[in-house]
Amino acid sequence: MNYLTDEQVAQLAPDASSLKAGRDLSHEHKWLNFQSNERVLWGEVQGSGKNPYQTQIDLTNTAFKCSCPSRKFPCKHGLGLLFLVAKKNGEIPQITEEPLWVSEWINKRSAKVNKPEPEVEVESLETLSEQAEKQAQAKAKRQEERYLKVQNGIAELELWLKDLAQAGLLALPQKGYAYFERMAARLVDSQATGLAGLVKAFNKLDYFKNDEWQKSALELMSKIYLLIESFKHLEQLPPLIQEEVKSRIGWNIQTKDLLERDDVESLKDHWLVAGRQTTIEEDITIQKNWLYGLKSKRNALVLNFSFKGVGIETPILPGTIAHANLIFYPSHTPLRASIKNYISTIDYLPEPITGLNSWDEVHEKAVEVLAQNPWTDIFPILIEQVHIVFNQGKYYLQDTTQTIVPLSSAVSQEQIWKLLALTAGHSVSLMVLYHFDSVTPLGIINNFAYHLLD
Known part of the structure; x- marks a missing residue:
């Protein structure tokens, strides 16, 4: 079977407590039995009840089922079984015949995935044309109603933004959490959830640590203003830019x-x-x-x-x-x-991949991306030969030209330790999320292997 690594299993955990409980269940003696074949992995583990919990995992489409009462997905038993398999490098009992409780579940899943298209009754071209026209009219009506809702919400947001600008950046810390949440809620009601997210971002700024929040606040205000102006002149924009503007506002395609x-x-x-x-x-x-x-x-x-x-x-x-x-x-x-x-x-790279050679090259790439899409705030990129350094209480990634870029504040100490442990301070090729003023390491590329850092 194609088993998952410990790191990959950890990515499936719904929260920290499930991750810890799953690791605790990764010991063979805690399971009454466990087997697998090419399509499904299953096992039984004794819980607090009279009967053991029956845990099963679809290996083809990565789905879980367990008879335990947990509402988490996957539950600790599913995680524990996968951690156990990872620990044993996939060397667990392989049998073709499945217990009834396993085969019933996996067969239903397989039937659902491979369900043939239902036969459609042939209708006349005239009937189909009428139906298509009615559907098109209904869709156009929904779109117009949505447009009016968004338009009303944006008109209110524009007044709100002007008041914010007139009061000045230094007045932002006194506004309070509820001030931004109220405006965001009105935008949600107007079906402009993307703009609501930008307004909520004001509540995520740290107004009291230092003055860096002023730059971030100004960027938020600029992005909101640019979206407002773009929407007001939507029909004058090229079609694909129209799609981008609508998406950023929250008008997404299903x-x-x-x-x-x-x-x-x-x-x-x-x-x-x-x-x-x-x-x-x-x-x-x-x-x-x-x-x-x-x-x-x-x-x-x-x-x-x-x-x-x-x-x-x-x-x-x-x-x-x-x-x-x-x-x-x-x-x-x-x-x-x-x-x-x-x-x-x-689970391996079929061929080596190369990235950019310095932070200057990354910055040039970032400028190109930003010039094409001014609402971009993050994108992944591969940079080669960087190593982690510590200076004046902060961690940075340094390239071969001695240029440094700070790690994002969202990077945990545990992730930093893992990066140090895997690299031993040496230079490596890193896949990172570039935030324009900081980076978040995602994983290390070493020849044909990729090692997650989270």
Whole structure:
């Protein structure tokens, strides 16, 4: 079987407590039995009840099921079983015949994935034309209603932004949390969730540590103002820039609609899943998967969402290479994508990849990206021969020209220790998220291997 590494399993944990509990269950003596075959892994573990918990994992599409009462996904038992397999390097009992409780579940999943397209009753061309026209009219009406809602929200935001600018940056710390949340809530009601996120970002600034917040606040105000002006002149912009503006405002295309379109970019490649970031905002789990195409040398961002802790099923795993066909959301600088067809996964680089040689080259690339898309605030990039240094209480990454760039404040001490342990202070090739004023290391590339840092 193609087993996952310890690092890859850790990426699946829904929270820190599940991760710890899963590791505690990675010992063979805690399991009554565990087996696998090419498509499914299963095991039984004694819990607090009379009957053992039955845990099973779909190895083809990375899905979980467990008879325990936990509402977390995956639960600690699923994580524990995967950690155990990783610890044993996949050397666990292999049998073809599955228990009934396993085969019933995996067969249903397989049938669902391979379900044939339902037969469609042939209708007359006239009937189909009428239906298509009605659907088009209904869609146009919904779009117009959405446009008016967004327009009203943006008009209110423009007045709010002018008041903010007239009061001056130094008045921001006294505004208080509720001031920004109220404006964000009104934008959500207007279906402009992207703008709501920018307004909420004011509450994430550290107004009391130093004066660096002033630069960040000015950037936020500038991005909001540029979006407002772009929306007001939307019809005068090129079509793909219109799509980008609407997306930044929060007017997104549904994945289902995207997959049905034939005018968007589709790209098949071996995609390095360079890293994953998971955040929770108001009961919504947001999963960001950063991908890098080995042949196309293209970056991609695959977003997944879930509500109130519902598990996210995705075939791509951080630290692996996914052979897949991605379909990109329309934009003049396409980055966000969805998986159109997933083919397979490998855990090694089929060929070496090279990156930029200095932070100066990275900065030049960043300027190009920003010139094309002024709302860009982060993008992944590979830089070679950098090592970690410590200076005046901060950690930096230094290149061969002695130029340094600070690590992002979001990088944990544990990640820094892991980077130091893996590199021993030597220079390595790093995949990083570049934030223009700092970087977040994602993983180390060493010949044909990729080592996650998170």
